[in-house]
Amino acid sequence: xxxxxxxxxxxxxxxxxxxxxxxxxxxxxxxxxxxxxxxxxxxxxxxxxxxxxxxxxxxxxxxxxxxxxxxxxxxxxxxxxxxxxxxxxxxxxxxxxxxxxxxxxxxxxxxxxxxxxxxxxxxxxxxxxxxxxxxxxxxxxxxxxxxxxxxxxxxxxxxxxxxxxxxxxxxxxxxxxxxxxxxxxxxxxxxxxxxxxxxxxxxxxxxxxxxxxxxxxxxxxxxxxxxxxxxxxxxxxxxxxxxxxxxxxxxxxxxxxxxxxxxxxxxxxxxxxxxxxxxxxxxxxxxxxxxxxxxxxxxxxxxxxxxxxxxxxxxxxxxxxxxxxxxxxxxxxxxxxxxxxxxxxxxxxxxxxxxxxxxxxxxxxxxxxxxxxxxxxxxxxxxxxxxxxxxxxxxxxxxxxxxxx
Numbered sequence: 518x519x520x521x522x523x524x525x526x527x528x529x530x531x532x533x534x535x536x537x538x539x540x541x542x543x544x545x546x547x548x549x550x551x552x553x554x555x556x557x558x559x560x561x562x563x564x565x566x567x568x569x570x571x572x573x574x575x576x577x578x579x580x581x582x583x584x585x586x587x588x589x590x591x592x593x594x595x596x597x598x599x600x601x602x603x604x605x606x607x608x609x610x611x612x613x614x615x616x617x618x619x620x621x622x623x624x625x626x627x628x629x630x631x632x633x634x635x636x637x638x639x640x641x642x643x644x645x646x647x648x649x650x651x652x653x654x655x656x657x658x659x660x661x662x663x664x665x666x667x668x669x670x671x672x673x674x675x676x677x678x679x680x681x682x683x684x685x686x687x688x689x690x691x692x693x694x695x696x697x698x699x700x701x702x703x704x705x706x707x708x709x710x711x712x713x714x715x716x717x718x719x720x721x722x723x724x725x726x727x728x729x730x731x732x733x734x735x736x737x738x739x740x741x742x743x744x745x746x747x748x749x750x751x752x753x754x755x756x757x758x759x760x761x762x763x764x765x766x767x768x769x770x771x772x773x774x775x776x777x778x779x780x781x782x783x784x785x786x787x788x789x790x791x792x793x794x795x796x797x798x799x800x801x802x803x804x805x806x807x808x809x810x811x812x813x814x815x816x817x818x819x820x821x822x823x824x825x826x827x828x829x830x831x832x833x834x835x836x837x838x839x840x841x842x843x844x845x846x847x848x849x850x851x852x853x854x855x856x857x858x859x860x861x862x863x864x865x866x867x868x869x870x871x872x873x874x875x876x877x878x879x880x881x882x883x884x885x886x887x888x889x890x891x892x893x894x895x896x897x898x899x900x901x902x903x904x905x906x907x908x909x910x911x912x913x914x915x916x917x918x919x920x921x922x
Contacts, residue, residue: 529687535661662760729790
């Protein structure tokens with residue numbers, strides 16, 4: 518039973534991240550190149566994911582976890598998401614695109630938590646079994662972006678079509694292949710305070726954790742610069758198959774994830790966070806001065822640094838949060854840090870990155886020229902400032918300790 522269930526769950530994760538990855542990397546290329554949206558408009562559209570991240574905990578906590586079997590909720594959400602993606606292919610105004618992508622994200626983002634939940638409830642040992650199943654999702658992300666890049670459709674509506682097709686597949690798969698998973702919160706009292714993890718606010722009395730939370734929210738700003746506009750930039754610079762080349766970042770993320778246990782043995786949390794932030798600053802400098810010719814190596818290194826940039830800061834931060842939280846607040850603390858980073862921080866970053874792109878752009882005779890060097894150096898400067906904040910004020914000798922046996 519266990520092996521068969523794991524296989525079905527792994528397939529679920531693969532398709533889940535095909536849906537997300539098919540459009541997420543290239544959407545701002547389509548918006549700025551084909552629809553000629555401003556940077557501010559493109560950033561706002563990209564920020565629909567953060568808005569959904571702010572809202573989805575309420576849906577999961579108040580509805581999905583209390584009243585309906587998880588696989589049925591997933592089927593409905595995927596069906597609605599497919600409709601949204603088909604509709605967004607046929608609209609061109611900012612209001613219509615924003616509204617439909619927001620509707621899609623409101624349908625899709627709860628499925629991330631729900632697919633994680635259904636996996637953890639079905640496997641025997643979540644700590645042992647969940648990571649390899651989740652890694653299959655990253656392979657799905659890599660695979661679909663290789664397809665998008667190979668097809669050369671980054672500036673078209675084809676990625677939305679691919680997302681719609683994968684959503685339909687997942688709708689059917691949820692009903693016929695996923696194991697039945699009853700709502701785990703049925704009959705339990707749920708409050709807004711518990712959903713948002715506000716009980717974890719008590720941890721902010723610890724100076725080191727307060728600095729960490731502030732730095733985490735701020736770090737989402739330069740991170741969103743990368744997520745939002747790297748693909749448009751690489752295409753603008755003449756890089757062939759930019760979406761495919763950007764999968765190097767996900768591959769490095771997997772490799773660094775495998776190396777993290779060793780890194781935790783030899784370095785403190787503070788040292789790991791500082792190395793991650795330093796890599797961010799270096800990455801943006803490389804993006805600023807690289808090119809599709811003799812400077813292509815700078816682009817490759819910048820993309821490959823994603824594993825260090827993400828895992829050293831965000832993954833380490835999640836484990837640090839779990840370790841610092843009292844036993845009864847661990848889940849609450851994770852909910853809180855997710856809400857303030859992927860929700861609040863990413864929303865601020867999406868809006869600011871779009872504004873920055875417009876600030877560093879000029880229009881003459883109807884043609885838009887972007888000063889990408891200044892755009893990326895501004896992001897590098899922000900990363901360096903956050904690095905300085907952590908170096909000066911994050912005073913702790915904490916290490917990520919191995920789990921007690």
